[in-house]
Amino acid sequence: MTFMPQSQNAVDPVKLEKLAEVAVKVGLQLQRGQDLVVTAPVVALPLVRLITKQAYQAGAGLVSAFYSDEETTLSRYQYGSDESFDRASDWLYEGMAKAYADGAARLAVAGDNPLLLSEQDAGKVGRANRATSTAYKPALEKISNFDINWNIVSYPNPSWAKVVFPDDPEPIAIAKLARAIFAASRVDVDDPIAAWAEHNANLAKRSAWLNGERFASLHFKGPGTDLTVGLADGHEWHGGASTAKNGITCNPNIPTEEVFTTPHALRVEGHVSSTKPLSHQGTLIDNIQVRFEGGRIVEAKASRGEEVLNKVLDTDEGARRLGEVALVPHSSPISASGILFYNTLFDENASCHIALGQCYSKCFLNGATLSQEQIKAQGGNSSLIHIDWMIGSDKVDIDGLRPDGSRVAVMRQGEWA
Amino acid sequence: MTFMPQSQNAVDPVKLEKLAEVAVKVGLQLQRGQDLVVTAPVVALPLVRLITKQAYQAGAGLVSAFYSDEETTLSRYQYGSDESFDRASDWLYEGMAKAYADGAARLAVAGDNPLLLSEQDAGKVGRANRATSTAYKPALEKISNFDINWNIVSYPNPSWAKVVFPDDPEPIAIAKLARAIFAASRVDVDDPIAAWAEHNANLAKRSAWLNGERFASLHFKGPGTDLTVGLADGHEWHGGASTAKNGITCNPNIPTEEVFTTPHALRVEGHVSSTKPLSHQGTLIDNIQVRFEGGRIVEAKASRGEEVLNKVLDTDEGARRLGEVALVPHSSPISASGILFYNTLFDENASCHIALGQCYSKCFLNGATLSQEQIKAQGGNSSLIHIDWMIGSDKVDIDGLRPDGSRVAVMRQGEWA
Ligand SMILES: [Zn+2]
Numbered sequence: 001m002t003f004m005p006q007s008q009n010a011v012d013p014v015k016l017e018k019l020a021e022v023a024v025k026v027g028l029q030l031q032r033g034q035d036l037v038v039t040a041p042v043v044a045l046p047l048v049r050l051i052t053k054q055a056y057q058a059g060a061g062l063v064s065a066f067y068s069d070e071e072t073t074l075s076r077y078q079y080g081s082d083e084s085f086d087r088a089s090d091w092l093y094e095g096m097a098k099a100y101a102d103g104a105a106r107l108a109v110a111g112d113n114p115l116l117l118s119e120q121d122a123g124k125v126g127r128a129n130r131a132t133s134t135a136y137k138p139a140l141e142k143i144s145n146f147d148i149n150w151n152i153v154s155y156p157n158p159s160w161a162k163v164v165f166p167d168d169p170e171p172i173a174i175a176k177l178a179r180a181i182f183a184a185s186r187v188d189v190d191d192p193i194a195a196w197a198e199h200n201a202n203l204a205k206r207s208a209w210l211n212g213e214r215f216a217s218l219h220f221k222g223p224g225t226d227l228t229v230g231l232a233d234g235h236e237w238h239g240g241a242s243t244a245k246n247g248i249t250c251n252p253n254i255p256t257e258e259v260f261t262t263p264h265a266l267r268v269e270g271h272v273s274s275t276k277p278l279s280h281q282g283t284l285i286d287n288i289q290v291r292f293e294g295g296r297i298v299e300a301k302a303s304r305g306e307e308v309l310n311k312v313l314d315t316d317e318g319a320r321r322l323g324e325v326a327l328v329p330h331s332s333p334i335s336a337s338g339i340l341f342y343n344t345l346f347d348e349n350a351s352c353h354i355a356l357g358q359c360y361s362k363c364f365l366n367g368a369t370l371s372q373e374q375i376k377a378q379g380g381n382s383s384l385i386h387i388d389w390m391i392g393s394d395k396v397d398i399d400g401l402r403p404d405g406s407r408v409a410v411m412r413q414g415e416w417a
Numbered sequence: 418m419t420f421m422p423q424s425q426n427a428v429d430p431v432k433l434e435k436l437a438e439v440a441v442k443v444g445l446q447l448q449r450g451q452d453l454v455v456t457a458p459v460v461a462l463p464l465v466r467l468i469t470k471q472a473y474q475a476g477a478g479l480v481s482a483f484y485s486d487e488e489t490t491l492s493r494y495q496y497g498s499d500e501s502f503d504r505a506s507d508w509l510y511e512g513m514a515k516a517y518a519d520g521a522a523r524l525a526v527a528g529d530n531p532l533l534l535s536e537q538d539a540g541k542v543g544r545a546n547r548a549t550s551t552a553y554k555p556a557l558e559k560i561s562n563f564d565i566n567w568n569i570v571s572y573p574n575p576s577w578a579k580v581v582f583p584d585d586p587e588p589i590a591i592a593k594l595a596r597a598i599f600a601a602s603r604v605d606v607d608d609p610i611a612a613w614a615e616h617n618a619n620l621a622k623r624s625a626w627l628n629g630e631r632f633a634s635l636h637f638k639g640p641g642t643d644l645t646v647g648l649a650d651g652h653e654w655h656g657g658a659s660t661a662k663n664g665i666t667c668n669p670n671i672p673t674e675e676v677f678t679t680p681h682a683l684r685v686e687g688h689v690s691s692t693k694p695l696s697h698q699g700t701l702i703d704n705i706q707v708r709f710e711g712g713r714i715v716e717a718k719a720s721r722g723e724e725v726l727n728k729v730l731d732t733d734e735g736a737r738r739l740g741e742v743a744l745v746p747h748s749s750p751i752s753a754s755g756i757l758f759y760n761t762l763f764d765e766n767a768s769c770h771i772a773l774g775q776c777y778s779k780c781f782l783n784g785a786t787l788s789q790e791q792i793k794a795q796g797g798n799s800s801l802i803h804i805d806w807m808i809g810s811d812k813v814d815i816d817g818l819r820p821d822g823s824r825v826a827v828m829r830q831g832e833w834a
Pocket residue numbers: 258260324326348353388
């Protein structure tokens with residue numbers, strides 16, 4: 001029941017306001033008159049207040065904020081009836097889908113305790129996640145199809161900070177995580193808006209090169225990994241700022257270091273090992289090893305969280321196939337920080353990664369004009385889930401394979417070749 | 418941006434948990450498997466956590482909590498564009514209506530700063546309230562028609578406490594307000610559940626007497642008041658616990674001291690003066706004086722907040738007519754506390770009162786079976802608003818007028834005759 005009074009001194013208020021400004025102006029490019037739906041952990045209230053202020057200053061229509069709370073989430077696991085775990089607030093998610101259809105932008109503040117549910121019954125966690133994913137699908141599609149401008153930023157929640165810096169007292173842990181978030185989000189400079197413009201230009205250059213090459217597949221080779229990821233027909237690489245179907249150019253992820261595209265759902269072969277732990281909705285999954293045949297995971301192991309991993313893979317048919325492949329140099333600032341964040345938004349940007357599940361339709365040439373059937377025919381995967389996990393390190397080499405079978409070095413020992 | 422660390426010592430955690438228990442077991446009579454929608458100010462999080470726990474312990478389906486925040490509300494007034502004040506989150510309110518239609522119960526935690534919007538532009542406040550009322554109507558009807566079990570309880574918000582006890586330092590003000598809330602809510606006794614059973618029995622006895630009398634009208638006489646309130650044809654008095662159309666017996670208001678019924682929308686004559694200030698959505702309206710002709714307010718004055726009052730009266734046609742008349746003895750515990758709460762949930766239970774706007778269909782004989790047309794034909798008022806204001810004091814006498822014109826003393830100097 002504490003509201004972390006100490007942490008208020010631990011989080012630099014000037015940088016927090018810069019983060020709010022970057023979220024609204026760079027992350028969302030929120031338009032005059034546009035509504036905004038914010039979701040956040042309740043402890044991130046100081047950031048939500050600044051985001052709300054920035055949004056109204058930018059001429060927002062209505063800003064609506066929805067808060068989650070770790071203690072009430074745990075209350076459900078502790079006291080809730082068994083039947084309740086197959087339920088979700090359908091009406092809320094349907095409503096959000098409607099808000100997006102009517103033009104609202106979407107901002108998520110991340111930062112939940114990555115281990116929140118790690119001691120709860122895996123069956124209940126899986127059932128609750130499945131019920132929520134099903135209810136959330138219409139709203140998530142508006143985001144994954146990039147119909148609207150959207151953004152995720154992070155807040156240094158005390159419970160997250162304690163997981164990242166377990167040996168520090170809480171205020172120190174919060175201060176360290178806050179500094180790491182501000183650095184990765186490029187708000188610890190004089191002019192964050194200009195820094196983001198430059199960063200976006202660099203990522204655009206990498207994407208342009210990959211789009212010029214038009215590789216048929218990528219070959220990953222490293223310890224425990226020998227994986228060929230076929231790329232979807234007519235795939236397109238993206239990175240940094242991107243234009244949503246509503247015409248607004250936004251930066252969906254803050255931070256972001258990746259360039260990414262759509263793999264072919266039927267053309268992934270070989271085996272791959274994760275290089276960082278994956279925190280999935282409160283459970284840690286570590287040392288993942290999977291084998292693909294014809295694009296499908298036919299074998300999956302993990303040294304920790306294997307039961308949750310297998311439940312994830314059983315979500316639906318598309319959960320065993322890839323929806324994204326992404327390239328991140330090992331020297332990226334997040335990787336260089338040496339911090340394991342136990343949070344995909346950060347850790348995926350420290351490492352090359354792949355994602356199980358739903359693909360992004362924007363990662364196709366003329367993606368906005370393609371029907372679901374066309375996307376499927378070109379190799380795009382569909383699923384209730386989209387879960388990124390990390391497969392890059394300074395020991396992994398990547399080749400691009402051209403349609404004629406010739407090879408081009410893309411990365412060597414984790415760096416652009 | 419403070420989270421009131423001091424106040425945690427100011428609010429007795431044992432009594433707070435008893436308040437949560439009374440809200441769930443007496444206020445809602447929450448059923449096994451029933452969903453619950455909670456709305457609360459974000460500072461009331463400690464109470465929402467206990468309510469969530471009690472609800473899941475009682476076998477709740479899903480508990481969904483939605484938080485408001487005074488600082489982000491003010492942000493809109495400070496920075497929001499003019500256009501935004503005609504907007505509301507329609508999709509959210511539509512969704513809530515759907516949740517209630519699907520069987521969810523409703524719990525509101527009250528306690529906002531009653532003066533929050535008092536320095537904001539009255540035009541904007543009126544427009545925002547109107548937009549919200551319009552969007553909220555389908556959900557509010559499920560509540561005002563008593564389709565579902567619902568309840569309001571209060572939390573001692575620091576900003577509210579400072580208004581009620583302006584001369585005390587914040588922790589003292591919070592402690593005083595907390596004690597007053599616990600006393601009025603009857604949770605400062607050994608067995609609050611038993612105390613509520615006894616209180617409900619007493620209120621039921623008063624209602625039964627009034628229902629036996631079947632008065633045609635009530636005549637209020639006091640300083641600045643000479644008002645005849647015709648009662649609706651087939652009106653029914655209620656008080657304390659009541660059974661919703663879903664069959665669940667609940668206590669909608671905690672605290673409650675009133676017995677109340679439906680006036681006839683066309684049969685109110687004379688003038689009446691308020692006896693306590695009315696806090697309406699952040700603005701204080703004081704010394705209201707209105708004159709009725711044929712049930713309609715034809716003249717309205719106030720020494721403070723007159724502009725807001727007139728905007729309220731202009732909401733729609735029904736806003737100038739009465740939807741409720743309620744009797745509360747001047748010796749009620751809330752009145753006896755001598756505290757002016759600036760909050761209708763408390764102040765209306767310290768005094769006889771009338772409400773502008775929407776009537777309660779349950780306050781008719783066989784109300785659950787009546788159509789909107791029948792309710793109107795019997796004198797029931799309809800409106801987007803329902804605003805109670807206080808007209809009782811120890812200087813007000815009330816007579817009941819029988820259809821034959823004979824008079825029965827109902828209250829003398831504010832007490833049951
Ligand atoms: Zn990615």
